[in-house]
Amino acid sequence: MSVTTTGTDLTTTQRLAEFAVRTRFEDLPEDVVDYTKLLILDSLACGVGASRMERTRMSHRVLERLGGPEEATVFGLGRKVSATSAAAANAEIMNLLDADDTFFNSAHFVIMNVAAALAEAERTGASGAEMIRAVAVGFDLSARVNLASSFMAFEDGQFRWSQMFGSGYASIGAAVSAGIVGGLDERQMANALALVAGTAPTARNTNTAERTEIASYKWAPNYHLAHCAMTAALMAEVGYEGEHDLFDLSPGFIEAQGFVGVDVTPLTEALGEQWWILDSAVKYFPACRYTTAPAAVLQSYLREHGLAAEDIEHIEVRLNPAAYAMTVFSEPERNFVADHRAPMKAQFNIPYVLAQVALGRTPGPDWYSDEAMRDPRAWKIAERITTAPDPSLAEEWNAQINDSPEGRPRRTRGSLTIRARGQELVAESDYAPGDPWSPETRPTWNDVATKFRNFAAGLLSESKIEQVIAVVRTLDSADDVARSLAPLLGCGD
Secondary structure, eight states, rough: OOOOOOOOOOOOOHHHHHHHHHHGGGGHHHHHHHHHHHHHHHHHHHHHHHSSSHHHHHHHHHHHOOOOOOBBOOOTOOOOOOOHHHHHHHHHHTTTTTSSSSEEEEEEEEHHHHHHHHHHHHHTTHHHHHHHHHHHHHHHHHHHHHTEEEEEEEETTTTEOOOOOOHHHHHHHHHHHHHHHHHHOOHHHHHHHHHHHSSOOOOEEEOOTTTSBTTTTTSOOOOHHHHHHHHHHHHHHHTTTOOOOTSSSSOOHHHHHHOOOOOOGEEEETTTSGGGGGEOOOOOOSSSSHHHHHHHHHHHHHHHHHGGGGGEEEEEEEEEEHHTTTHHHSSHHHHHHHSSHHHHHTTHHHHHHHHHHHOOOOGGGGGGGGHHOHHHHHHHHHTTTEEEEEEHHHHHHHHHHHSSSSSOOOOOOOEEEEEETTTTEEEEESOOOOTSSSSTOOOOHHHHHHHHHHBBBBBOOHHHHHHHHHHHHTGGGGOOOHHHHHGGGGOOO
């Protein structure tokens, strides 16, 4: 489907609203429907896997204080809460393990669309097809705002992150996902977009490159991003009006997100023809995207050579420029304070993550159990793992950031020098498992189903696990998400 506007005087907000409301499920290409369902299952794996972690219990205590009507399910909570609160909490929970999708190696946001669409579908009794449509279209709009924003730069051969950084692009698409399921018309959807553009969290100085301490919400305030989106959709539904020119003004919404550059072309270019959800990657390990390639290379290498953890004498992990520009990667800590933030810090600690791989532990929430985090064997292995920049990627990332149409890098290779049993070998990969740009690494249903089983083991019964996989695989035929999917996600104590 390509979008034709009804007039040349429409604002960008109105054009995006028109696209969101007029795009029907039948307009979605078959591969978009299939990949959207796959990413929904992947997101649910992340939510179920994090359902009993301490930070999740903290969010449950917030929800208990907020109260509200029992409309939608929250991972790990034994009762329903309002759809707005459920979407906000679930968006935060699904990011907790850092195993959620990654868009062009730089952003996570499908969980926002899934959280908003699932909560509204449960509240309204919407069909699975409507949920899929809401996630696909909402993701596309978040992706377009993200692509209009430049937060990676190469200057004088050196990579740098934007010091100011906002995640409001995720709120934009989440509001659309909620509005689609909620049945907003074009005027209401335009107001939802205008309201969320006027109220989404704006930029803050994150000191991304230098920061070693992580806030309880990690890098982005996902709870507030989703809550803002849900509130905007609700306000639009009851008649609130917004400012429809916030994507057309300069400075406007995107500049307010604080990035190093803005190009608004992607906002409306090839609407309905270019579906950006197909360019989001899946992670099979519960860790930052930049750990996925080296972790997978090590896993394959150990299996191929029949090596055990004690055989490893030293590993040098060469990282892409964006990762090595961050202190958490270039100078990884060798221990963590035992609090609810320790798992989040560990997700960005290459030596710790690779130690879990070397010990043969199944990827999932158990990597961050108290027992695993205190295990001296893991830290003994971690002491023998160091990081370094990957010079072969610097030129490539420079070209992709400065010259590619998306201004984003696609490839983040794994490159390790492994010394074991007195021998030293280089092990490498061109793409990481889950990257959508290579036939060998593109995510499959078998891969994501295995991830769901690994992450949900011990949290859902085996029969529920298989039911969730089956329901999501055929979600487009489900008449009522509230009856077919939501009850299977209950994993409270």
